[in-house]
Amino acid sequence: MKLPHVLRWLALFYLLTLVLLTTTGCADNIIVLDPKGPIAEQQRDLMLISTVLCCLVIVPVLFLTAFIVWRYRDRKGSTAKYTPNWEHSTRLEVIWWGIPIVIIGVLAVITVQATYALEPSKPLASDEKPITIQVTSLDWKWLFQYPEQGIATVNEVKFPKGVPVRFEITADSPMNSFWIPQLGGQMYAMSGMAMTLYLQAYEQGHYWGSGANFTGKDFAKMYFNVESTTQADFEQWVKGVKATSPELTLDDYQQLAKPAASDVRTFSAFPEGLFEMTVTKYASLHNHGLSWKDIQKIQVKE
Known part of the structure; x- marks a missing residue:
């Protein structure tokens, strides 16, 4: 009976290993993350900031999804509280709607500022003649x-x-x-x-x-x-x-x-x-x- 449990953990371990290898092992080959000019540098920063802001929502959701599936799975001896008529929580609603709205607002402001700053036909500030x-x-x-x-x-x-x-x-x-x-x-x-x-x-x-x-x-x-x-x-x-x-x-x-x-x-x-x-x-x-x-x-x- 312990074998399936071990196999599940091994599968999770290999999955995490694969993710780490694909996201870090190839980083040197992602040339858009190795800028050599002011425009590419600002665009890279915008991508990184956007990714971090999105991860503030995505990462907790993924972890909570895995936790809920594991914590409230059907099993013998479960001590999870059974509340079939539960349908609303103001605190939870504020959390899972309020945080994304704030993040989207911040991301919108950053994106608008970057859009105007990186307008393609805008001359670059330089002492050199273009x-x-x-x-x-x-x-x-x-x-x-x-x-x-x-x-x-x-x-x-x-x-x-x-x-x-x-x-x-x-x-x-x-x-x-x-x-x-x-x-x-x-x-x-x-x-x-x-x-x-x-x-x-x-x-x-x-x-x-x-x-x-x-x-x-x-x-x-x-x-x-x-x-x-x-x-x-x-x-x-x-x-x-x-x-x-x-x-x-x-x-x-x-x-x-x-x-x-x-x-x-x-x-x-x-x-x-x-x-x-x-x-x-x-x-x-x-x-x-x-x-x-x-x-x-x-x-x-x-």
Whole structure:
């Protein structure tokens, strides 16, 4: 008769062990909890605070559920008080409704404050002048244009550490989501729209970037390399791209925009206004049967 009792405790022990292993053993691989910039750092703190507040309700409820099931189980010799007509307790009602309401209120205030503080298009406070990088989501690759430096890259983005980066994001493909987990949350890339996202890296390093929306066959290959460098190394990299890479022409862009995965590529120049052309061909024209050449002619006239 003692064997089932022992087995129950062994099952509980193994369950707790499994939970500990899955929640602590993989912690080093959760990159959103290892921020390298001010935005990601604040977002991590918000997640941790929200988790702790939720646990103030969830953990006691789980323990009380297990305790009640164990304490009031049907067994011989039970001394539990039998009250079949009990239906109300003001004290208990206040506890299990009042505490969650207070927690939800606190969580609401924190969330509203963080929402306004972390508004994506809000410039970051810094003594450094922001660098602008235009991002275009393609099937299944990312095109980065540096309007101030006059270069472009595919599946690779570099910028100086400590310098705010103003990402202007659009799509010339199905909607996707631009995401560098260690620097900040994701931002949707949508055709006909130019979204703004400010990010910054505290230190030099290599980070992982990815599309966070499922967009078809080669979605899994739609990731990009992110590197934060010193200002001198960034300028040297720009000079190297200008000196050794080919130009990106409109014909090249049309080929690049076709659905296919791509390796890292660099370009020493790109057509002026290419990003704006990509946005406006969906935003103002809605592609009303117009060809690429028709769109180019209209853009030139404007």
